[in-house]
């Protein structure tokens with residue numbers, strides 16, 4: 001299923017040489033990083049991607065699709081690690097406001113924590129630093145996504161991630177097509 005538009009895919013953190021190095025430091029190196037250090041590093045990688053990949057692609061008329069973005073910092077660092085601490089949430093939203101380009105639309109694939117941990121185990125991939133946290137952490141992360149979604153339902157779309165993957169794809173494509181038609185990127 002295609003949109004018949006030029007699309008580039010990237011990931012956050014990552015997508016550039018510097019961003020991939022930061023990703024490695026954040027997720028896999030044996031380093032005891034403070035929450036603030038993590039937030040700043042995630043934003044450093046994000047800014048690099050913005051300058052090297054995202055903005056040039058947008059200027060070139062492409063659609064940019066990124067696997068994760070600032071919403072994950074809010075959920076993982078703000079709610080998961082800092083447990084909703086006001087100062088941390090404020091720091092994240094201040095940094096977010098400094099970004100000259102932000103996502104038009106974000107899909108949050110929501111699943112209960114018990115299901116996501118079953119899937120992670122079934123995938124049998126090595127866990128990164130964040131993914132090796134326990135269920136309480138992931139309940140807080142889920143709360144973070146949910147709070148953001150309730151505040152911005154027009155920008156953040158909650159998708160029931162327990163559905164079949166093919167149905168999820170259809171749902172996301174249909175929402176994307178409608179959103180792009182509204183923005184006159186695609187004809188309705």
Ligand SMILES: Nc1ncnc2c1ncn2[C@@H]1O[C@H](COP(=O)(O)OP(=O)(O)OP(=O)(O)O)[C@@H](O)[C@H]1O
Pocket residue numbers: 119120122123161162163164165168
């Ligand atoms: N709707 C679904 N139904 C059943 N299994 C699923 C569904 N979506 C994803 N999975 C399975 O769950 C596992 C994790 O999926 P996926 O890699 O998409 O998650 P992710 O959160 O993007 O992972 P990552 O942390 O690497 O970004 C995979 O094994 C995938 O096949």
Ligand SMILES: Cc1cn([C@H]2C[C@H](O)[C@@H](COP(=O)(O)O)O2)c(=O)[nH]c1=O
Pocket residue numbers: 011012013027042067068069070071072073074076077128130131
């Ligand atoms: C952007 C972002 C990500 N994380 C965490 C979430 C995951 O554990 C990893 C990214 O791995 P993925 O395979 O690319 O999904 O990093 C985070 O804690 N904070 C963030 O801002």
